[in-house]
Amino acid sequence: MLPPAAFRSPTFSDKFFPPQIDSSHFLLRERIIGLLQGGSGASRSCIVVEGQPGQGKTTAIKQYLDHIGVAAVWYRVGPEDADPGFFMQALSACLATVLVDYPSAATARILAGGDLTPLDLPRQMDMLLRDLHQCLRGELHLVFDDLQHLLSHPSSLFILNTLLESAPGTLHTILISREPLAGLARLEREPLPLRLDHRILAMNEDEAADFFHHIVGIDVPLDQTREVIRLTDGWAMGIRLLGLHLEQGHGTIVPPAGLNRQTDGCRQLFTYFGQEIFTLLDEAIHRPLLLLALLDEIPVALAIELTGMPDIGSMLGDMAKRNIFLHPLDPEGTTYGCHHLFQQFLRDKARQTLSRETLVDAYRRAAAYHLARGNPAQALHFLLLAEDFQQLEDVLRQTGMPLLATNRAATLAALLGRIPETMLHQLGWSSFFLALALMDSTPTNALPLLDRALTLFSDQGDEVGELLSLTHCISVCITTTGHYRDGEPFLLRAVELFSRVADALDTATTILVARSLAMGYCIFLAEVDEANRFGSLALTLARREQLTNLEAALLMVMGYIRIFAGHTSLVRMYLEQAAPLVHHPEVGTFNRLSIRMMLFNFLFHDGDFNNYLLQKNQLIELLGIELVTQSIAGPFCSIWEMDIALSKGDAVAALDIAAQALARNALSPHVVSQILHLKGVALALEGHHDRALAAACESVELRNSAGGLYFITLNKVLTGVTHTLCGHHEKGLRLLDQGIEDARRMPTEYLEACGLLHRADTLWTTGRHQAALKDIEAGMRLLCRNGYRHLWAWTPASKARVLSLAVRHRFEPACARTLAADRLNLSILDDGTAIPLLDLRTLGDLSIMCQGTPLLKSEALTPLQRELLALLLATPA
Numbered sequence: 001m002l003p004p005a006a007f008r009s010p011t012f013s014d015k016f017f018p019p020q021i022d023s024s025h026f027l028l029r030e031r032i033i034g035l036l037q038g039g040s041g042a043s044r045s046c047i048v049v050e051g052q053p054g055q056g057k058t059t060a061i062k063q064y065l066d067h068i069g070v071a072a073v074w075y076r077v078g079p080e081d082a083d084p085g086f087f088m089q090a091l092s093a094c095l096a097t098v099l100v101d102y103p104s105a106a107t108a109r110i111l112a113g114g115d116l117t118p119l120d121l122p123r124q125m126d127m128l129l130r131d132l133h134q135c136l137r138g139e140l141h142l143v144f145d146d147l148q149h150l151l152s153h154p155s156s157l158f159i160l161n162t163l164l165e166s167a168p169g170t171l172h173t174i175l176i177s178r179e180p181l182a183g184l185a186r187l188e189r190e191p192l193p194l195r196l197d198h199r200i201l202a203m204n205e206d207e208a209a210d211f212f213h214h215i216v217g218i219d220v221p222l223d224q225t226r227e228v229i230r231l232t233d234g235w236a237m238g239i240r241l242l243g244l245h246l247e248q249g250h251g252t253i254v255p256p257a258g259l260n261r262q263t264d265g266c267r268q269l270f271t272y273f274g275q276e277i278f279t280l281l282d283e284a285i286h287r288p289l290l291l292l293a294l295l296d297e298i299p300v301a302l303a304i305e306l307t308g309m310p311d312i313g314s315m316l317g318d319m320a321k322r323n324i325f326l327h328p329l330d331p332e333g334t335t336y337g338c339h340h341l342f343q344q345f346l347r348d349k350a351r352q353t354l355s356r357e358t359l360v361d362a363y364r365r366a367a368a369y370h371l372a373r374g375n376p377a378q379a380l381h382f383l384l385l386a387e388d389f390q391q392l393e394d395v396l397r398q399t400g401m402p403l404l405a406t407n408r409a410a411t412l413a414a415l416l417g418r419i420p421e422t423m424l425h426q427l428g429w430s431s432f433f434l435a436l437a438l439m440d441s442t443p444t445n446a447l448p449l450l451d452r453a454l455t456l457f458s459d460q461g462d463e464v465g466e467l468l469s470l471t472h473c474i475s476v477c478i479t480t481t482g483h484y485r486d487g488e489p490f491l492l493r494a495v496e497l498f499s500r501v502a503d504a505l506d507t508a509t510t511i512l513v514a515r516s517l518a519m520g521y522c523i524f525l526a527e528v529d530e531a532n533r534f535g536s537l538a539l540t541l542a543r544r545e546q547l548t549n550l551e552a553a554l555l556m557v558m559g560y561i562r563i564f565a566g567h568t569s570l571v572r573m574y575l576e577q578a579a580p581l582v583h584h585p586e587v588g589t590f591n592r593l594s595i596r597m598m599l600f601n602f603l604f605h606d607g608d609f610n611n612y613l614l615q616k617n618q619l620i621e622l623l624g625i626e627l628v629t630q631s632i633a634g635p636f637c638s639i640w641e642m643d644i645a646l647s648k649g650d651a652v653a654a655l656d657i658a659a660q661a662l663a664r665n666a667l668s669p670h671v672v673s674q675i676l677h678l679k680g681v682a683l684a685l686e687g688h689h690d691r692a693l694a695a696a697c698e699s700v701e702l703r704n705s706a707g708g709l710y711f712i713t714l715n716k717v718l719t720g721v722t723h724t725l726c727g728h729h730e731k732g733l734r735l736l737d738q739g740i741e742d743a744r745r746m747p748t749e750y751l752e753a754c755g756l757l758h759r760a761d762t763l764w765t766t767g768r769h770q771a772a773l774k775d776i777e778a779g780m781r782l783l784c785r786n787g788y789r790h791l792w793a794w795t796p797a798s799k800a801r802v803l804s805l806a807v808r809h810r811f812e813p814a815c816a817r818t819l820a821a822d823r824l825n826l827s828i829l830d831d832g833t834a835i836p837l838l839d840l841r842t843l844g845d846l847s848i849m850c851q852g853t854p855l856l857k858s859e860a861l862t863p864l865q866r867e868l869l870a871l872l873l874a875t876p877a
Contacts (some may be wrong), residue, residue, distance in 0.1 A: 046193035054237025119589035202234025293346030429454035482668025485707025566750030607790030618781020684725035808832030
């Protein structure tokens with residue numbers, strides 16, 4: 001497969017040339033220029049031009065800019081700009097044609113990369129605008145032509161609107177569209193832009209007369225000129241057609257009776273004259289024109305290949321000079337464009353007169369031409385027209401991943417969405433890349449496509465395709481559906497295939513595959529060693545290739561692996577390495593959020609609740625509460641905060657959080673199971689035993705459905721706790737036994753310690769003291785060795801009992817005392833007696849508290865008591 005870098009420098013130059021106008025064939029629209037100039041039009045920040053095809057919008061704006069003689073740059077919008085990543089990169093390249101040192105090297109590198117999500121757009125636009133403010137030193141007019149292509153694409157419209165709202169005051173924009181512009185806030189508020197519509201653009205009688213006299217060279221009587229305006233409603237293209245009609249020596253300008261523009265539309269009027277104009281052209285150009293009309297743009301080199309005519313370039317140039325609906329797209333005349341109405345007329349005629357074989361051959365040649373020049377999207381377009389689906393599959397295999405890596409998901413979705421459903425069922429690569437293109441926008445449509453691609457690749461023996469499909473199926477199970485059990489067979493098959501085809505993969509693909517395998521081993525099977533092996537491979541490759549965004553993603557993966565294994569000291573190491581990347585401009589928003597989520601997870605497991613809440617509030621300030629709630633952070637923060645409430649003895653708060661979390665739609669079984677097993681503990685603590693057992697039972701059913709060995713083990717421990725709190729001690733102990741054994745097999749000392757100390761508390765309260773002490777000894781050894789300060793569902797009452805017993809029986813007493821002081825504000829004597837610690841606060845007013853309850857304030861103390869207290873506080877420990 002081709003590396004993504006091969007497609008990271010697309011050529012945009014053909015988008016940036018203004019229309020090449022021969023003034024001898026176009027009427028100077030003095031009235032329009034006057035309107036644009038009037039009222040300081042030259043200094044307006046925004047001009048909007050909306051009009052039907054053939055209204056002369058582009059020509060009028062070009063004449064206006066030439067007339068006022070200002071610096072201007074032209075951006076020709078096309079379907080490819082539906083991809084926000086492409087649009088931003090091309091817009092940056094457009095401005096770079098006239099601005100020195102624009103964009104900055106850092107911005108250019110980021111725009112050329114992948115992993116662009118809607119969350120990234122504001123940040124990347126900020127970078128573009130910052131560079132623009134630094135580099136734009138004078139007045140500049142930026143023209144967006146054919147903006148109708150963006151109207152149904154919110155992300156690209158966001159880019160345009162942000163530019164209109166925040167660009168330097170010296171940047172003036174001109175927006176040209178065939179359809180009314182909507183979705184741009186800048187156009188809806190004061191000061192309103194100057195807006196030209198079809199009524200203003202329509203030619204009047206004087207302009208029509210001037211056109212016939214100065215351009216056509218014929219004086220037309222006033223009554224006939226009025227008839228022209230009536231017939232065409234001032235439509236510039238219609239008047240131009242009549243001019244060509246007269247140029248050919250016809251004595252009348254009025255077409256046959258019954259042909260009325262107002263009833264039949266401009267398309268029918270053009271069809272009538274188009275046929276006449278086509279007939280009058282040299283027959284030698286007829287067939288070549290029909291072939292070339294099949295192209296969206298006409299490169300001369302491709303025209304020579306399609307027509308077999310070495311002089312076709314000069315023939316096209318001659319037609320352009322005669323203004324026969326053909327115009328050069330660049331000053332050198334290497335590429336031509338055809339007016340879309342004339343082009344549609346020619347295409348209709350081509351389909352009527354050329355054989356299907358001829359059309360298919362032309363499409364295939366065009367596809368090969370564009371593929372050889374690094375434009376796979378255009379190649380795919382022509383292969384679809386040719387219905388050459390086998391070649392389409394081959395091109396997708398080679399170029400699909402690079403297209404996605406350069407943010408062309410919308411392009412792929414639009415192209416592959418044109419494949420008939422019956423045919424798509426037979427195409428593995430088409431189904432695969434359509435699934436990936438739809439994954440962020442409509443994942444429900446993407447998943448069946450991914451399953452189909454996997455089946456097709458497996459049946460065809462395409463091991464690379466099967467591996468890539470499996471990799472994404474693993475990712476979907478982890479990030480979208482939460483069905484971890486379904487992911488296990490995907491993982492095992494993917495590992496087998498990776499061992500066979502790894503050498504055939506490029507580096508970026510190898511990293512993505514290895515990352516998915518690492519996460520699969522961690523989450524599906526809790527096999528830490530294998531997860532670490534694949535994660536380390538991917539991280540090493542990402543660092544070697546200086547792929548900063550992937551490095552950030554992999555540091556998150558490695559951190560999670562260590563959290564699952566209970567290696568908190570190693571988690572700190574990965575967090576320290578990831579911290580600078582949170583603010584690195586090349587790291588995408590999703591990976592920034594994932595790193596923050598790893599930090600939240602670590603702080604939760606470490607018991608650093610104050611810092612957890614501080615970090616979460618900072619994220620809310622950055623993204624907003626709604627976005628945080630709706631992102632991956634929302635449900636997992638709810639789970640952690642339920643347990644934080646339980647650790648503080650506040651079961652009611654935990655139940656409130658559970659109710660809010662369960663009220664959200666589309667939570668996966670994985671998430672709901674975790675909410676319910678904590679809800680069961682909270683209900684049991686509140687004495688609602690029947691409801692607690694029901695919640696625990698439902699959580700088990702969902703967990704068995706979702707799978708994931710680590711979470712199955714955690715579920716056994718917490719449902720065991722619920723049963724013991726409800727008085728079902730034997731069943732609770734059996735579940736705790738199973739959880740401890742599962743934790744030891746993984747192994748994860750964190751869950752083992754969690755199970756041991758919960759089981760110890762149950763054994764002690766049911767009179768099995770020797771067994772309880774044995775568990776406390778083993779559990780405290782794990783706590784002390786790993787520095788654990790917090791365990792799932794470890795309530796203050798349970799903590800106090802276990803830590804007091806640990807001190808009394810000399811099981812890691814120093815560690816037990818530290819935990820008691822830190823988590824419970826208790827001091828434990830050698831005999832296990834727990835004494836509340838006083839909390840003396842000297843910042844602000846002096847106060848004395850005990851376990852959160854105020855006891856005394858400074859005004860309640862005598863001067864002598866205050867002096868004694870001050871001496872005590874100042875005495876070295």
